[in-house]
Amino acid sequence: MPDTEHMIFIMEMIGTVAFAVSGGMVAIRKNLDLLGILVLGVTTACGGGLIRDLVIGIQPPIMFLKSVYVTAAVISDLLLFAIVKCFRSSMEFLSSKFYERTLNLMDAIGLGVFTVVGVNAAIRLKLDSYVFLKIFLGVITGVGGGIIRDMMVIQVPAVLRKHVYACASIAGAVCYVLLYDVITAGPAMILSTLLVIAIRLLARHYEWNLPKAI
Amino acid sequence: MPDTEHMIFIMEMIGTVAFAVSGGMVAIRKNLDLLGILVLGVTTACGGGLIRDLVIGIQPPIMFLKSVYVTAAVISDLLLFAIVKCFRSSMEFLSSKFYERTLNLMDAIGLGVFTVVGVNAAIRLKLDSYVFLKIFLGVITGVGGGIIRDMMVIQVPAVLRKHVYACASIAGAVCYVLLYDVITAGPAMILSTLLVIAIRLLARHYEWNLPKAI
Amino acid sequence: MPDTEHMIFIMEMIGTVAFAVSGGMVAIRKNLDLLGILVLGVTTACGGGLIRDLVIGIQPPIMFLKSVYVTAAVISDLLLFAIVKCFRSSMEFLSSKFYERTLNLMDAIGLGVFTVVGVNAAIRLKLDSYVFLKIFLGVITGVGGGIIRDMMVIQVPAVLRKHVYACASIAGAVCYVLLYDVITAGPAMILSTLLVIAIRLLARHYEWNLPKAI
DSSP, X not given: OHHHHHHHHXXXXXXXXXXXXXXXXXXXXXXXXXXXXXXXXXXXXXXXXXXXXXXXXXXXXXXXXXXXXXXXXXXXXXXHHHHHXXXXXXXXXXXXXXXXXHHHHHHHHHHHHHHHHHHHHHHHTTOTTOHHHHHHHHHHHHHHHHHHHHHHTTSOOHHHHSTTHHHHHHHHHHHHHHHHTTSOHHHHHXXXXXXXXXXXXXXXXXXXXXXXXX | OHHHHHHHHHHHHHHHHHHHHHHHHHHHHTTOBHHHHHHHHHHHHHHHHHXXXXXXXXXXXXXXXXXXXXXXXXXXXHHHHHHHHHHOOHHHHHHXXXXXXXXXXXXXXXXXXXXXXXXXXXXXXXXXTOHHHHHHHHHHHHHHHHHXXXXXXXXXXXXXXXXXXXXXXXXXXXXXXXXXXXXXXXXXXHHHHHHHHHHHHHHHHTTOOOOBOO | OHHHHHHHHHHHHHHHHHHHHHHHHHHHHTTOBHHHHHHHHHHHHHHHHHHHHHHHTOSSOHHHHOTHHHHHHHHHHHHHHHHHXXXXXXXXXXXXXXHHHHHHHHHHHHHHHHHHHHHHHHHHTTOTTOHXXXXXXXXXHHHHHHHHHHHHTTSOOHHHHSXXXXXXXXXXXXXXXXXXXXXXXXXHHHHHHHHHHHHHHHHHHTTOOXXXXX
């Protein structure tokens, strides 16, 4: 199925760009210089795939063999840098709702795409009978990039702080596993990714809260 | 030796529950919501085993293949959540000596159990001639969960801060390696685990201090 | 080529000692006790090699099989501890330019050595056609130890903060890849390592700055 491979590559690219931008935006807010922005962007963009490959034993991980992922992340962050530099005055940019919303959207896209990509990696391993593995690999691939991004700038990862962050990823992974047997891979991937994004955006908009112990 | 396998599984379960509770308690103190508690609990409980499996090349790691570990961690943290929610008023709970002591005990149990489990993993690999590997794998498996827990909530890991934390793990690993050749695996595991727990609790009680450079 | 192997081992030892000292110095400034100093020193010294081995699938990683690396790191940090304890009064030591400069130098040496060692590991894998892999593996091996060190004491990693830190590693890796085909391995290693160290020291001295977005 070369089409499915093609589809997965396109999704990986979308996720890479989205996470690269999210990492770059966090780096800008943390007042890092251009190189810091690029490093955090690349780390965020490639972190999920790196974890996926280490977990399933693809060594060296694909990001080390194909430069396209790192290149895409670097170009995304250079563009982000140029755009922020040119079009917006600083404080305005950082305090703006636009910043918050863009960061959230990029993070949601990356989370959704890499969750599905992670499930796919498990399916390709012919580990179909391990339903738990498929879902868990999806979740850890999805949340991995954001965890590395947040921990590198010394803030508690979104997966611990944000409303229904892990839930969104789990829902997307389960959705993809269920749909995969019913419809073709392409639409199943798109629908599952959109589900994750929708849950994250709705959770943010309606401020869905989970109970606290205290 | 199915008995030894059985024994190891029981110990892994004990360590998983203990570390899940320790992760959950830290999450509650950090004011995370229910999902944050579950994520930190699972991460703490499964982190040591994940590191062990990556180090010795078991890919995918066992926690991805068998859902029992994650399930046990989730159930432990749900129970913890319910207990804290029902029986204790907040400030009282967090400031209490009971909290501090329970957290320390859970951490010590997890440290002891996973140290021994880590040494066992090296022994099962038939890497018996590498004494250093056996001890080091035990230590990194033992301290791994706690390091991930602490770093995710942005605090310096216990292994750097706490009195004789790494020493306790090293002592337990050495003890198990020595006993393994002398007595049967079961009692050797239990004694070594108890040694780690005893050292940690004594170190805390008597506030054993190591010198500082300055 | 036993000579090349010998050379690589010597470089690994130099890098291990340099990173062990850098980790120990950071631990001393963070007021950790002797065990904390040793743990952070070993983690910093062996972190880069651990990442390298996991990435290319050497499992268990070499640091677990050969105790010489951990031993060298521990001895370095014990010596550092003794020297700091004996010869310098505390505040003076920590606030001194000497501290800052020594830490920077040690970090630069470790960065340079492990970058070259990382590239070498890729070459030994006969992955010569993957130029990107060779460079990237060098960079991640070089910066890995410092990232783990900084994140464990909850500070933003040098690779995100410091002037041209990642650039220096990339330059060294590219230099080694280019020189490797032209001159023998030994001089190529030394020149590339010195290039990284020179860039880092010059960047610090002249305070080379990269632009920020805001």
